[in-house]
Amino acid sequence: MTRHQKRLSVPKSWPVERKTATWTVKAGAGPHGEAGVPLLIVLRDVLGYADSRKEANYALNQDSVLVNGDAVSDVERPIGMFDILTFEEREESYRVFPDEGGRLALTPIDAEAAQSRLGKIVGKAQVTGGDFQFTLHDGTNVRVDEDEAGTYAPGDSLVVDNKTKEIVAHFTYEEGALVTAVAGSHAGEIGRIDTITVTPGSGDNIVTVTQDDFDGEGFETIEEYVVVIDENFIEGDDE
Known part of the structure; x- marks a missing residue:
């Protein structure tokens, strides 16, 4: 099986430029399924902590790169939404969070939030x-x-x-809960659930989100695309 992935066909969530080269690394088996971004892309293309697979492998062999508290050694290990990346030697931690457009982005967090x-x-x-x-x-x-x-x-x-x-x-997922959209046209937006409309049969339930406290106009999306969070989850990111 090939270890490469065409850039033009990578999932929209991957934070890579699609027209700079034909190929990129393929995610290995693991969490997040096909949406998972290979750790190599995060280290090389997003953070610039490695220039090549060889350099990334060397960094991982020091057991100082943690994903959700566990040292990782595979540069193809999939990284996805809400994962916690910690670089012990740099004393840095990041949360993977959906950005506008659905791309995964890294939000700096403090040591306590990284636990x-x-x-x-x-x-x-x-x-x-x-x-x-x-x-x-x-x-x-x-x-x-x-x-x-x-x-x-x-x-x-x-x-x-x-x-x-x-x-x-x-x-709890309920009306009034604080949520973020993680996919669709409103990915990265935050608000509170106003209503949850249950669709009969096999159709997707519809969630209406208000954004009075977030300078937004509100939006509708499907239930699958929203994740419940809380105020500390947001406010603690940059502190």
Whole structure:
């Protein structure tokens, strides 16, 4: 299987220039599916911390580049929405956040904010023994006991500690919740849910978002495209 990817056909979320060259690196297997951006692109094309795959490999071999608290060694490791990147030697941390147009961008965050990451619940299933397993937007799973499982539902967001992998905060998907759009024509915009319109049958539910506190006019999008966040999640990014 080829290790290369044509630039013109990469997902819209990838932060790469499409006409500067024919090929770029292909994301390996891992979180975020096809939308995941190879770590090499982040190191080389976005941050400029490496000029080549060889330099990026050398940096990763120092075990000082962390993704969601874990050292990574694969330059093709997919990076995606809400991942936390930490460069220990530089004492820098970033959150991957959707920018306008749906491209993934890096938002600087402080060391405290880098201790956990946000995940949207996209699936729920009971497993052997009675516990429940919740699947997050990036494909990772969080397991909780049966008594606690009723607290969470698909569409909600969880904040997971990067070291313990335990849930440290929970944001409910409901009218009035603070959300950001992560895809579609309103990607990167923030507001509060005004209404959730349930569409009969197999159609997508429609979410109306108001932006009175964010100097916007509000927008409509499909349920799949919104993720619940909170004020600290935004305000803590640049502090």
